[in-house]
Each structure stands twice: as structure tokens, then as C-alpha cells.
Amino acid sequence: MNQEEIKEKLSAAFSPEVVQAAVEFHGEIYVTVTAEKIREVCSFLRDDPDLAFDFLSFVGAVDRYMTKPRFEVVYQLYSLKKNHRFRIKALIDETEEAPAAIDSVVKIWPTAEWHERETAEMFGIVFNDHPDPRKLLLPEQWAVHPLRKDFSVLGNDQDTPDLPRRAGN
Amino acid sequence: MGIERHLNDTVHVTNLEWFINWSRKSSMWPLGFGLACCALEMIATFVSRYDLARFGMEVARPSPRHADLMIVSGTASKKMLPAVLRIYEQMAEPKWVIAMGACACTGGIYKNYAVVQGIDRHLPVDVYIPGCPPRPEALLDGILQLHAKVMKEQSLHNPPIPKIRSAG
Numbered sequence: 001m002n003q004e005e006i007k008e009k010l011s012a013a014f015s016p017e018v019v020q021a022a023v024e025f026h027g028e029i030y031v032t033v034t035a036e037k038i039r040e041v042c043s044f045l046r047d048d049p050d051l052a053f054d055f056l057s058f059v060g061a062v063d064r065y066m067t068k069p070r071f072e073v074v075y076q077l078y079s080l081k082k083n084h085r086f087r088i089k090a091l092i093d094e095t096e097e098a099p100a101a102i103d104s105v106v107k108i109w110p111t112a113e114w115h116e117r118e119t120a121e122m123f124g125i126v127f128n129d130h131p132d133p134r135k136l137l138l139p140e141q142w143a144v145h146p147l148r149k150d151f152s153v154l155g156n157d158q159d160t161p162d163l164p165r166r167a168g169n
Numbered sequence: 170m171g172i173e174r175h176l177n178d179t180v181h182v183t184n185l186e187w188f189i190n191w192s193r194k195s196s197m198w199p200l201g202f203g204l205a206c207c208a209l210e211m212i213a214t215f216v217s218r219y220d221l222a223r224f225g226m227e228v229a230r231p232s233p234r235h236a237d238l239m240i241v242s243g244t245a246s247k248k249m250l251p252a253v254l255r256i257y258e259q260m261a262e263p264k265w266v267i268a269m270g271a272c273a274c275t276g277g278i279y280k281n282y283a284v285v286q287g288i289d290r291h292l293p294v295d296v297y298i299p300g301c302p303p304r305p306e307a308l309l310d311g312i313l314q315l316h317a318k319v320m321k322e323q324s325l326h327n328p329p330i331p332k333i334r335s336a337g
Contacts, residue, residue, distance in 0.1 A: 138283075139248045146282055155282025162247050162285050163254075 001050060003029040006086050009051060013044055030087040035073070035102045038090050042108045045077060045086070053077040053086065056109035059116055061123045065149035069093030071100050071125060092125065101126040122147035139164065186325045193237070193263065194225075194319040197312075200236035201229035202256065205243025207270040207302040214305040224312060233259040238315070240308075241292070244272035245285040257292055263328070265319070267311055268294045271301045 001009070007022050007029050018041065020032045033041045045053040057076040064070055069091045077086045094100040104127040105112045116127045117136040124145035127133065134140070144151060144159045173180055199221075203211060215221050215229060230236040233256045245253055257266070268288050271277035274297045276286035288294060295318060298311040322328075 137248070144282075151282075153281050160247065160282040162250055162290065164251065 001082065001084055003027070003084075003086065006051060006084065007031060009048070010041070010045070013048075014041065028087065030089055032089045032091060035090040035092045038073075038075075039103045039105065039108065041088065042075070042105050045088075046108055050082075051086075052079045052081045055080050056105070056111050056115075057085070059105070059112050059119055061119045061125060061147075063123060063147065063149045069100075071123060073102055073119070073125065075105070094124070099124055099126050101128055103128045104130040106131055121145065124148065141165075186323065187320075189324050190320050190322055193324070194316040196225040197237045197265070197316070197319070198228045198230050198235060199226055199238040199240055200233055200256070200260070201231050202239060203242050204245055204249065204253075205270075205272065207242040207273070210302045210305055210308060211240055211242045211269065214308045219305040219309060221309070221312070224309075224316070226312065233257070234261060236260055237263065238265050238267065239292075240267045240269050241273040241288045241294075242269040243302075244277065244279055245288050246283055247285055248283075250285050250291065253288070254291060263324070265295045265315060266292050267296045267298060267308075267315060268292075269298045269308060269311070270303055271299060274299060277301060 003024075010031060011019050011022075013019075014033075014037070018034050018037045020034065022029055022031045045051050055078040057078050058074075060074045060076075062072040062074065064072060071092050071094075073090045073092060075088050075090075077088070079085075090102055092100040092102050100123075102125065104116055106116065107129075113130070113132060114136055116130055117132070117134065119125055120127055120130070120133065121135040121138050122145055135142075138146070141164055142160060144155075146153075146155075173182055203209075213219060215227070221227055226238075233239075237260070239257055239260065241253070257264070266288075268274045272279060272284070273288045276284050278301070280286070285291070289297075296311045296315045298307050300307050303311075
């Protein structure tokens with residue numbers, strides 16, 4: 001199926017509130033889906049016999065700093081059976097009280113586990129029901145999220161020390 | 170020398186410090202320990218084309234307790250640093266450190282939050298080898314410089330005592 005047919009199929013299966021705007025760029029289409037329904041949409045994309053997205057290429061995120069909502073979570077999908085690709089996005093935001101959060105898709109594609117762990121530590125996004133929500137690459141004690149646009153790439157001795165600080169110093 | 174001539178050159182007279190230094194530098198065992206791409210140049214230095222065995226250094230030890238020389242070959246990320254320091258602490262005295270390549274010397278191209286900006290912030294480095302990565306000739310030259318340094322050490326009267334922060 002080509003990009004247009006995949007988009008039509010997805011739009012027909014869900015209401016316009018769930019599957020929102022579709023943008024075409026360089027012959028590729030991505031659709032924005034509502035974050036609360038990400039699991040339903042992903043299950044449909046995997047289980048529908050015509051779509052059959054059995055392979056999750058990656059989960060990533062984009063920090064649209066200074067816009068609302070701030071974060072895009074990006075899912076790049078591939079079908080080994082049908083040899084077609086598709087990209088969906090979900091917009092989420094953080095508030096003073098709660099971090100940005102979205103449901104984990106590990107139950108749908110197990111490969112999402114490490115991708116979501118990296119996205120979580122790099123952007124400070126919480127993936128609900130993640131089976132192993134540790135950091136993946138960064139030292140365990142760091143509290144900063146380096147891929148956010150308001151993070152200085154040089155780091156500093158307070159937030160990104162060379163060594164773990166020991167109790168008492 | 171009179172006594173050597175007297176005994177038909179069957180003995181050799183020197184001072185004890187020279188002898189200790191000579192034996193240390195002539196069988197300085199490096200730690201088999203690669204951090205990044207510089208490790209490949211280090212491996213090339215070990216094998217037959219450049220042949221580190223010429224300098225008594227062919228035995229790369231997998232255990233830090235057998236090793237005398239740590240070649241920090243490559244980028245030390247901040248997550249790796251506690252392990253590097255712990256390995257260094259496990260090495261028996263006397264021990265030496267070579268910072269191999271731009272990353273180990275200064276952080277190199279990785280001027281960012283995740284990389285230690287020079288391993289000399291945490292380890293007492295004896296020889297710095299610039300390059301990205303340095304060629305095996307450069308590593309050999311650095312090792313020979315270290316040998317020359319060891320020969321000048323006052324190993325009996327004033328042995329060097331390195332002070333480093335503990336990895337915790």
C-alpha cells in the first residue's frame with residue numbers, strides 16, 4: 001500500500017479526534033494521533049491484515065521548545081510482510097505538576113523497550129506501564145535531560161559531574 | 170672499570186637504582202584495555218608489523234593486578250570513568266599512565282556533557298600522545314618516552330606517590 005492508502009485506512013478506522021492532521025512532505029505522510037489512544041492506534045496498525053506493521057523501526061521524540069504542546073513522540077513503522085513504511089506522531093506536554101506522559105507500546109512491539117528508555121532519559125518523557133523504566137545510556141544519578149533544547153550541550157559540574165557525588169561532599 | 174677488568178668482564182657494576190629502573194622499563198606490561206577507536210591503533214602496535222615485543226611489552230594483561238601500564242586509548246565517557254578509576258586503583262605500584270589520542274588528552278572533538286574533558290582530571294598521566302587516532306609509530310614513540318622517564322625516576326630514594334580521587 002502506498003502512503004495515501006495507509007492514511008485513508010487509518011482515518012476510516014478512527015474518529016477525526018483520534019487520528020488528526022496528516023501532513024505530506026517529500027512524498028511521505030505522517031499523521032498526528034491523540035496521545036491517549038496511542039495504544040489502540042498502534043494495535044490496529046499492527047493487527048490489520050492490509051497494514052501489518054509488524055516491525056517498529058524506532059521511537060523517538062522532538063522537543064518543540066517554546067511551542068505548546070512541547071513534545072512530539074515519533075513512531076516509525078515498517079511492515080516486513082508488505083514492505084511499506086509509515087510514521088505517526090503524538091503530541092504531549094508537561095505541566096508544573098506532572099511530566100509529559102504517554103502510554104508505552106512495549107506490549108505491542110517489544111523492541112520499543114530500549115527506544116522508550118532512551119527517549120525517556122533524553123527528553124524527560126514518562127512512558128506509562130513501561131516494564132523496566134531505568135535509564136539506558138546516561139549515569140543513573142543524573143536528573144537532566146540532554147536532548148531538550150534548553151539544555152546546554154556543555155553540561156556543568158552540578159548537573160553532569162564526571163563522577164558520582166558521594167554522600168558528604 | 171677496574172673490578173670488571175680484573176674479573177675478565179664476567180661481572181657488570183652499576184648502581185641499584187639504575188638496575189631497578191632498567192628492569193621496570195624493560196618488562197613493562199600494558200593493560201589490555203581499549204576505550205574507543207584508538208584501541209585499534211594500539212592493537213596494531215601489539216601485532217607483528219610494529220611489534221611491541223621488541224620493548225619487552227608483548228604481554229598485554231587482561232587483569233589489572235598484573236599490569237604496570239595503563240594506556241587510556243580513547244574517549245572516556247562520564248559513565249565509563251568510575252570503571253576506569255577502579256581498574257587503575259587495582260593495578261599494583263609502580264604504575265604508569267599514557268593518555269593516547271586527543272580524546273584521552275583533552276576530550277578531543279567531544280566537547281560536551283557526556284565525555285570527560287581529559288583523563289588527567291582524574292588520573293596522573295605520564296605521557297600524552299596527540300593524534301586522532303595516533304599512528305602506531307606515535308604510540309611507540311610515547312612508550313619510548315615513558316621508558317626514558319622511568320630510567321630517570323628516583324625509585325629508591327624518592328618514589329613517586331600518585332594521589333587520585335577514589336572512584337567510590
